[in-house]
Amino acid sequence: MHAVNFSDVQSAASRIEGIIARTPVVNSTEIDKLAGRTVYMKCENLQHIGAFKFRGATNAIQLMGQEAENGICTHSSGNHGQAVALAAKQRGVPSYIVMPENAPRIKVEGVASHGAEVILCEPNLAARISTAKSVLDRTGAVFIHPFDNPNVIAGQGTAAKEMIEECGGLDAILCPIGGGGLMSGTSISTKAMLPNARIFGTEPVGADDAARSLEAGSFFPQTGPNTICDGLLTSMGELTWPIIRDHVEKIVRVPDEEVLEAMTLIHNIFGMVVEPSGAISLAAVLREDFKSLRGIETIGIILCGGNVDPEKLPF
CATH class of the missing domain: 3.40.50.1100 (Rossmann fold)
Known part of the structure; x- marks a missing residue:
């Protein structure tokens, strides 16, 4: 029994409606060609305070x-x-x-x-x-814990709920993992609304505790992270790890240089600034190891934030 279920997400959605922004979902034929699939992006970089949080x-x-x-x-x-x-x-x-x-x-x-x-x-x-x-x-x-709080997790799950409502059937959903609040909420919404959809996490190569944990089937804490993705430096929590363990199929590791390329791609196509932690899931779907997965035609990803110091932008 997990700490949060889909009814908690539904209640959260009603509670925060009119306070949070219902952010847009965007698509690009150029990105679709690069990914070899249709990719929908939920723009939480356009949320109040510039992030899903x-x-x-x-x-x-x-x-x-x-x-x-x-x-x-x-x-x-x-x-x-x-x-x-x-x-x-x-x-x-x-x-x-x-x-x-x-x-x-x-x-x-x-x-x-x-x-x-x-x-x-x-x-x-x-x-x-x-x-x-x-x-x-x-x-x-x-x-209020940043991620290991049932009410926080339920609130984060509303982003995926909105994306699925707008996009309809998706074969897969990806989102980044730091402490795991967004990944947990996304997993709960996806499993309830799209039971057959595949759920993937994304992590930097230099901060891959969740990937190592999932592969081993037991929790590994984050130690000595080294990545530009400053929002993904923390370990998963006692509440988030079991949800991720039970629902996420695989966590895609992404090098920082590919994250920078994804940030540049988003800016060039949409004119949007997305922070490294927000761009990592796009970088993941463009990796050859992810593109080789079969049975995935439509993907939803969450661009989780857009707060980055101007001097650190790659464009």
């Missing part, structure tokens, strides 16, 4: 009662922090966001722009956790 944060904070009045705290490399900051602002409560000192500047500025208090820490999970604990002790705020 606003869905889960909004659902979780909307479900809170009086306990939210002292504020909301989280730790984040960027997008979840921005999402919590804006969702808390809309709820009218303070927010406290612990971020690694090497987080992209655009993401730190985004968090601060929504009135959150930003607390920087050393760039490792232990420092994030200890710093967040000190903030909770100081403020009495409530902690």
Whole structure:
């Protein structure tokens, strides 16, 4: 029994409707030719705060009662922090966001722009956790985990739900895996709405803990990640790993240079900026090892975010 089911996603969709943006799904004949298939892309880079994370944060904070009045705290490399900051602002409560000192500047500025208090820490999970604990002790705020929270996972699952509603039958869906909140929510929606669709994750070669875990059938934590995909540096959680283990067929590993090529391709065709973590699934469907898979004619992918420092753009 998993922590989240499709009825939770459906409830989340109703709860956050009118607060989150229903982002567009785009397609390109040029990309279809390169992939050898029809590829639909859900543009969560155009979501409020520039990433899918606003869905889960909004659902979780909307479900809170009086306990939210002292504020909301989280730790984040960027997008979840921005999402919590804006969702808390809309709820009218303070927010406290612990971020690694090497987080992209655009993401730190985004968090601060929504009135959150930003607390920087050393760039490792232990420092994030200890710093967040000190903030909770100081403020009495409530902690919202970036991905290992049932209400967050349910909210993230609404992106795939919308894409499937718009595209109809898809043979496969791909999305990136960091902590696994989006992948878990996507898996739950896909299995309920398209039981025969194949579900794939995508990961950087230099941060492939989920791929190693799935291949071994047991959890491997992330250690020493080395990738430009700053949103995919964390380990999966206690709630997300079982969902991924049970629903994801395969996780495609992608080198950073191919991620940069996918970012450039999206910009050249659509004029959109997508961050590395957002472009990795497109890079995956263009890899020969994925193109060799049979029985897949239509694919849905989630461009999960668009927050990247301008000087790090490859175009």
